[in-house]
Each structure stands twice: as structure tokens, then as C-alpha cells.
Amino acid sequence: MRKAPLWIAIAVTSAAVVGAGIAATVRLSPPAQAPVAQSTPSPEPSAPAPTPSTPPTPEPKLDDFPHQKITLRDETANEPEFAAFRQRLEKAVQKRDAQFVSSLIPSQGVPFGFGRPQKLENMKLNDPKARLWGILEKSLSSGCGTMNVTSTTTPDGWICPTVQRDFAKQYPSTPGSQGIEYELSKVIVVGDRVNVRSKPSLDSPVIAVLSNELVDFDRKSSQNSQEEQIEAYSPIEGWTPIILPNDKKGYVFNRYAFHPLESRIVLQKVKGQWQIVGVPGGD
Numbered sequence: 362m363r364k365a366p367l368w369i370a371i372a373v374t375s376a377a378v379v380g381a382g383i384a385a386t387v388r389l390s391p392p393a394q395a396p397v398a399q400s401t402p403s404p405e406p407s408a409p410a411p412t413p414s415t416p417p418t419p420e421p422k423l424d425d426f427p428h429q430k431i432t433l434r435d436e437t438a439n440e441p442e443f444a445a446f447r448q449r450l451e452k453a454v455q456k457r458d459a460q461f462v463s464s465l466i467p468s469q470g471v472p473f474g475f476g477r478p479q480k481l482e483n484m485k486l487n488d489p490k491a492r493l494w495g496i497l498e499k500s501l502s503s504g505c506g507t508m509n510v511t512s513t514t515t516p517d518g519w520i521c522p523t524v525q526r527d528f529a530k531q532y533p534s535t536p537g538s539q540g541i542e543y544e545l546s547k548v549i550v551v552g553d554r555v556n557v558r559s560k561p562s563l564d565s566p567v568i569a570v571l572s573n574e575l576v577d578f579d580r581k582s583s584q585n586s587q588e589e590q591i592e593a594y595s596p597i598e599g600w601t602p603i604i605l606p607n608d609k610k611g612y613v614f615n616r617y618a619f620h621p622l623e624s625r626i627v628l629q630k631v632k633g634q635w636q637i638v639g640v641p642g643g644d
Contacts, residue, residue, distance in 0.1 A: 423567060423568070423569050423570045424569065424570050425607075426606045426607040427606045428571075428574050428606070429574050429576070429606070430572075430573060430574050430575075431527060431528060431531055431532070431549060431573055431575055432527065432531065432573075433504050433522075433523060433527050433551065433573060434506055434523050434527055435503070435505060435506070435523070436504070436507055436523075437505050443505070443519055446628075446635050447505065447521075449461075450462075450497070450501065450635075451501050454494065454498050454501060455498075457486075457489045457494060459487050462486055462493075462497070462637075463481055463486060464634075465628075465635060465636050466481045466484070466636070466637060470483075471639065471640055472639055473624070473640045473643060474624070474640070474641065474642060474643045490595075493640075495595055495598075496596055496624045496640060496643075497626060498596070498597055499522075499596040499597050499615075499616060499619075500521045500522055500624070500625050500626045501521055501626075502522070502551075502616070503521070503523070503551050504521075504522055504523050504524075505519050505520065505521035505522065505523065505628075506519065506520055506521075506523040506526065507520075508627070510627060510629045510638060517629060517630075518627055518628060518629040518638065519627070519628045520625055520626070520627050520628075521625060521628065522551075522619070522625060524551055524619045524625075525549075525619070525621050525622070525623065525625065525642065528549050528575070528621050541622065544620075544621035544622050545578065545580070545622070546577060546578055546580070547576070547578055547620075547621055548575070548576050548577070548601055548603050548618050548619070548620060549573075549574075549575055549618075549619040549620075549621070550571040550573070550575075550576060550603075550613055550617055550618055551617055551618075551619055552572065552573070552617045553572050554570045554571075554572050555572065555617045556569075556570060556613075556614075557569040557570065557571060557603065557605065557611040557612065557613055558600075558611055558613075559612075561599075561600035561602075561612040565612075568605075568609055568611050569605055569609065569611060571613070576603045576604065576605060577603060577604040578601070578603060578604075578620070579602035579603055579604045579610055580602075582602035582610065594615075595615060596615060596616075596623070596624070597615055597616045598615060598616075599614075599615045600612040600614060600615060601613050601614075601615055601618035601620075603618070622642050622643070623643060624641070624642045624643035625640070625641060626639070627639035627640070627641065
């Protein structure tokens with residue numbers, strides 16, 4: 362058998378080597394990856410349209426009824442001397458300064474209502490809840506006015522407050538009124554937007570607001586006898602039952618509820634010194 366020429370053997374060998382290299386190159390190269398499709402983000406869900414809210418129920422007006430207003434006078438500003446004394450007295454009352462107030466009590470005592478004069482030792486001013494302290498505190502909380510203590514025509518004294526006097530002038534009793542029944546049936550509420558409660562408690566709802574005006578006194582709401590009421594009554598603590606013009610019943614704190622026949626104080630300068638010369642009313 363004839364041997365193949367040498368150049369043929371070399372050509373065959375070279376082709377084999379080249380072919381193996383090509384094959385190795387193909388195996389080492391990673392296969393091409395298919396392109397990944399990009400997902401399109403879905404749109405955000407739109408927020409639902411706001412539902413129109415139900416309008417709140419309006420609260421009832423606390424002063425939606427007829428009012429009997431009263432104009433209260435204060436003549437203190439016209440007399441600087443008395444104004445300065447009144448200011449000192451107010452501070453003494455707030456501090457329960459028994460020494461200062463004791464200096465205003467005449468030696469013969471002070472008449473309360475139509476009773477006999479009470480002596481200083483019977484007033485118990487060392488007790489901060491003594492009756493006179495409450496009368497003084499409430500009487501000085503409103504205006505004061507001049508008056509004639511003696512028979513002279515020149516004003517020589519002061520009365521505090523003027524609430525009862527202003528009531529008598531602006532709301533006089535009618536001809537059909539019997540005795541003091543008219544006065545006993547009324548209450549003057551003194552103050553700016555005073556709360557009227559449904560019950561005699563600060564925790565009870567406010568049913569009305571009153572400002573310097575006249576309302577009816579709810580006498581039937583009182584459960585005690587007249588004597589017990591007078592004994593237990595405090596001018597500044599406790600509650601006064603009233604009837605509003607819309608016939609609703611409520612309660613006003615005593616500090617702001619003035620009765621037409623309630624106690625007040627009369628002050629006069631005696632021998633150069635201010636004195637408490639009388640406590641009319643309260644009977």
C-alpha cells in the first residue's frame with residue numbers, strides 16, 4: 362500500500378488541530394441569554410372620592426329666649442375717697458382680715474334687717490365662714506351708691522350693692538301684687554354670661570347663660586322649711602333655683618343670684634372713720 366505523501370498528512374493533522382480549537386472555543390463561550398421583558402408598572406389605584414360628611418347638629422343657643430335686662434349703677438368712680446376705702450375693704454374681706462373689719466363695727470353694734478344691733482363679739486369674725494363675711498363679699502362684688510343715712514338731704518352714706526335699688530326702679534311691683542310677694546318671686550342674676558345649670562352641681566349641663574337680668578325664683582324647688590332655709594343660706598355658696606323665661610328650670614350659684622330683699626351693707630363716715638352702720642334686708 363502506498364503511503365500518503367507527507368504534505369497530505371501534515372494538512373490533515375493541521376485541520377484536526379484547528380477543528381478542536383474551534384470546538385473548544387464554542388463550548389467555553391456562554392450561550393446567549395434571551396432578553397428579559399421589562400414589566401410595565403400598573404397604575405396606582407386612585408383614592409375614592411371623599412364622601413360629603415354629615416354637617417354637625419348645631420348646639421342649641423343658650424340665650425335664645427326673651428331677656429329682662431337690668432342696668433346696674435356704680436357711683437364709686439365719682440368719689441375717689443370712698444373708692445379707695447372700698448378697695449381696702451375688699452382686700453380685707455378676701456383675706457378675712459378680722460382686725461380691719463372689726464375696726465368698722467360701732468361700739469353699739471350693727472343692726473341686721475329689722476332686728477336689734479349685733480355686737481362685735483357675736484359676729485364671730487375669726488370664723489372665715491361667719492355670716493358677715495359672706496354678706497360683705499357679695500355686697501362689694503357689684504356697684505355702690507350714695508344714700509341718706511340721716512334725715513339730711515345731703516348724701517352722707519353709701520349702700521352696697523345697688524342691685525336691689527336698681528331693680529325697684531326699673532321693675533316696680535304691679536298694682537295687683539300683694540305685700541312682698543312680688544319681690545319674693547324674683548331673682549336678679551348679676552354678672553357677664555353666668556351659667557345656669559340643670560342641677561345644683563358644677564358637673565351638671567349648662568342650659569342657659571344670663572347677664573345682668575331678671576328671672577323668676579323657683580320657690581317650689583326648695584324642700585326645707587323657711588326657717589331652715591334662712592339658717593342654712595349662704596350668700597356666696599350653694600345654689601338658687603330659678604325659672605327661665607322659656608319655663609325651663611335651673612340653678613345659679615348663689616354668688617351671682619341677688620334677691621330683691623337680700624342683705625346689703627350701709628357704710629358711713631363717723632367722726633372721720635368709716636363704719637358699717639347697717640345691714641338692711643335679709644328678713
